[in-house]
Amino acid sequence: MYVIMxxxxxxxxxxxxxxxxxxxxxxxxxxxxxxxxxxxxxEMLKVELRDVIEEEEDSVLFYILRTxxxxxxxxxxxxKGGEAIIL
Amino acid sequence: MYVIMxxxxxxxxxxxxxxxxxxxxxxxxxxxxxxxxxxxxxEMLKVELRDVIEEEEDSVLFYILRTxxxxxxxxxxxxKGGEAIIL
Numbered sequence: 001m002y003v004i005m006x007x008x009x010x011x012x013x014x015x016x017x018x019x020x021x022x023x024x025x026x027x028x029x030x031x032x033x034x035x036x037x038x039x040x041x042x043e044m045l046k047v048e049l050r051d052v053i054e055e056e057e058d059s060v061l062f063y064i065l066r067t068x069x070x071x072x073x074x075x076x077x078x079x080k081g082g083e084a085i086i087l
Numbered sequence: 088m089y090v091i092m093x094x095x096x097x098x099x100x101x102x103x104x105x106x107x108x109x110x111x112x113x114x115x116x117x118x119x120x121x122x123x124x125x126x127x128x129x130e131m132l133k134v135e136l137r138d139v140i141e142e143e144e145d146s147v148l149f150y151i152l153r154t155x156x157x158x159x160x161x162x163x164x165x166x167k168g169g170e171a172i173i174l
Contacts, residue, residue, distance in 0.1 A: 004150065006093055008117040009164075029148050030095040031118070046163060055164040061116050063091065063150070064159040072151040076133060077096075077142040 002068040003042060004034040009058035017060070020048045029079075036068065089155040090129060091121040096145035104147070107135045116166075123155065 005025055009017050018027070024045045025033035037045070042064075049060055065071060092112055096104050105114070111132045112120035124132070129151075136147055152158060 004091075006116060006119050008119075029093060029146055032093050032095075032148060046161075049163055053164055057165065058163075059116055059165040060163040061119060062161040062163075064161065065157055070152055070157040074133075074149040074151065076136055076145075076147040076149075077140055078144065078146040 001037060001039060001042065002035070002065045002071075003037050004032065004063040004065075004071075005045075006061045006063075007031050007059070009053055009060070013052060013054070013058060016052045017049065017058075020045065020052065028073075088124060088126060088129065089122070089152045089158075090124050091119065091150040091152075092132075093148045093150075094118050094146070096140055096147070100139060100141070100145060103139045104136065104145075107132065107139065115160075 003025065005021055007014075007017050007021070008031065014031075018033075021027070021033045024037055024041055025035040027033050042062075046062075053060065090112065092108055094101075094104050094108070095118065101118075105120075108114070108120045111124055111128055112122040114120050129149075140147065
């Protein structure tokens with residue numbers, strides 16, 4: 001499966017959330033990661049995130065696709081993640 | 088077509104970018120909007136955004152799908168957009 005993760009968390013937890021996310025996915029914008037992931041690893045990612053975030057204050061949104069084939073990407077401006085994005 | 092828009096722009100331009108985005112899409116998280124959009128409106132959205140953002144400093148990332156059918160959503164924590172998200 002292919003997952004896009006967008007987080008919006010309090011500043012003090014950004015580094016932790018990003019560190020967890022990067023173990024499973026690739027960063028594509030400041031608060032966006034994505035990548036191919038197994039169902040088991042996706043469950044682990046969510047468990048790890050739940051340990052760190054405050055569910056009353058923070059928000060992590062996942063878009064889940066069966067395959068990357070269905071999505072196209074386009075970027076206006078800076079590609080902040082540092083990783084290549086195909087336009 | 089179905090578009091997810093994630094923006095990461097300097098604070099002074101956030102309100103403008105959000106205002107433009109909301110004319111075309113629905114907000115689902117602080118810096119995430121999505122929705123069904125025609126190809127022509129998507130082009131107009133990009134033109135409007137290019138007028139407002141600084142391409143050296145800001146970043147707007149679009150995920151484009153032929154249809155919403157291919158995506159599932161999951162949220163951990165707050166649903167900040169205020170609009171309903173189906174889990």
